[in-house]
Amino acid sequence: MKITLLYLGIILTLNFPSSAQNKRICLVGSSTSYGYGVPADSSYAGRIKNFYKTAGVLDTLYNIAVPGIDCYIGMPTSFVPPPGRNAPNPQFNITRAIHFDPKPDVIIVNFPSNNYQWMPYAEIIFCLQTMKDSANAAGIACYITTTQPRDDFNPAGGERQRLKDLELLIKQNFGNWALNFWDDIVQDPPIIIKPQFALGDNVHLNPAGHAMLANIVLQKNILFAEIGNRWTGVKNEDWADAANWITNKVPVPTEAVVIPSGRPHYPIIQADVAIKKLTCEDGATLTVGSNHVVQIISDGE
Template identity: 40%
Template sequence: MKRLHLICLLLAVCCQEITAQYRVAVIGSSTAGGTGAWPLDSAWVRRFNYHYKHQLGIVDSTYTLAVGGYPVYKGMPGSYVPPPDRDGPDHNNNVTKANAVLASLPVPANAIVFVNYPSNKYEQYSIAEIMFCLQTIYDSVLKAGHRCYIITTQPRTGGPFDDPAVKRKLAVIKDSTIQRFGVANTINFYDGLYNPADSSILAKYNSGDGIHYNNAGHRELFERVLAKNVFATPLPVKLTKFIGNYSNASIALQWTAECTDPNTSFTLQRSTDGRNFENITVLKAKGLRSSLYEFTDRQPSPGKNFYRLRISETASLVMSNVILVKNPQEGLQVKGLYPNPVNQPDLEAELLSAQTYSGIVTVLNTAGMSFYRKETNFEKGLNKLIVPVQFLPHGQFILCIRYGDGNSILRTFSK
């Protein structure tokens, strides 16, 4: 009888070792709940669960503890007492509940909590209290022995979020979140998903209400979570070299990879800021051996060009490291500055822009004193810039135009 009991125990242990070993909880509001996606299986959390539970078989359960309209205070620990004018925690959908549903895992570090409160009531809250709430939730997860990922804000319009100052606040909260918790512990649901002209959700990702992402948006969110590779699943591709060189107005890119999956593909992506990437080509694996892959980018952006590889296999997706290749061509060129000397109320500049840039225009005297400052946008093509100068005293001045990722142009004029 004892022998039979021992055999059963060993079988149970072995079965436990070959079954799914990870568990996930998601707390948050409507984005985590899937609003904007239809059918709901298109939502980022559902896609995540399907990939890791049904395709890879390494997650046994994903608990969605998200309620539409919930602010971050709702996710606070059950013992937390909020200020009189703030919401209290929801004991069925907060971090305490998340830790409880993950508690039975034999290895606590195999449990993950995603925290996804993108915007609700952030127009009312100070950035300091938002960071306090996120830090308290994060610390609660780590205290339980689990791992935690804080998801940033996302772009939004409508109501108070039509105010440009509130929109900028969402961007500042995004930056504050990444700075506080580090890139390794955050997932960016903001950069690359908004229209630079008005900070709204990009049309291709907008569900129509200006608040939530559509199916394409949720797909992008899922891919960002997938790229984080939170379970450190091994990648059959061995990438041994990834380089780029500028020559003759083009950038030649090379990488060497050894594949074990015949369905592997490499999507080469480019960015001008290292955050927002676009696809420029897709190459299929040459075979199950170490091979050299090459592509020439004949239309690189002026200035900095960041490249990375999106490596897709049958059951996994990861991103390579990012490389930087500089194009010495200026992205913004001054084609004319007149009149100079200035004998009218305005100074006019004609600018040729290789792409859309946000920028800052300032007028300084030779001692460095600022007389004028204005934020503006430069559209691709020819731009006309009007700078009022009627208030300037007579003398020598510098027109400084900053654009893109730290680029600048200086031109002198006199009055």
């Protein structure tokens, strides 16, 4: 089914499966996803909800974003933060998002700037990756937004540059699963919000800025992107076949693993796994998430 609508002055043509059932989206994040300072229907959340509702493909948009929180607060409830970091809040975190009933088909994680003026880059990417992994392990597609410019960050102290650096790191780390909330709204130099998109408080976006973000989300066609396949559990004879990579299947120690090219694959390992050989085909990639290690041990061969 092809839907063509005039939206935000742009003609959008999106391909939806003709048999598509109504989908669900959940927003996890801070003030941008909350819609701070703008009418609900002018926020990017309200705009994508209205668009997908009009197209007849959205059932529910869960929004548990809240102003002022950072990426540690969005971490799984079981996570124990390091000293000096915020603890996960079960009212606003990824654990709540994946346990909605009925569960969402897509989660957008949007922590664009809070505490990023001092938080180490590696910690930020670790938090975002952990939230995405949690969603993917539950069978839910997950998009991570980039950072967004802030006028109140100190340019002399490098705080604005940190947001720019993180924008690039997020795109590099998450690839097609990153939502670019940076390029269209930044004025660089001096790395501030473009005046036409600024709410006027040096932090947040006005309705026009939210309209830009909504357009970015809609052009991704997030409701019908393939989550990819996941490797998480015990043995399955077809586990290395791109067409039959099945959840909860992991090879035995005598097997050789081939990561097929073509489709995305997500090895989410929840316990130690030993295999004989690991091969990545041309065009395939293997990403090792934070707190995970691939260890090569010689067995004498």
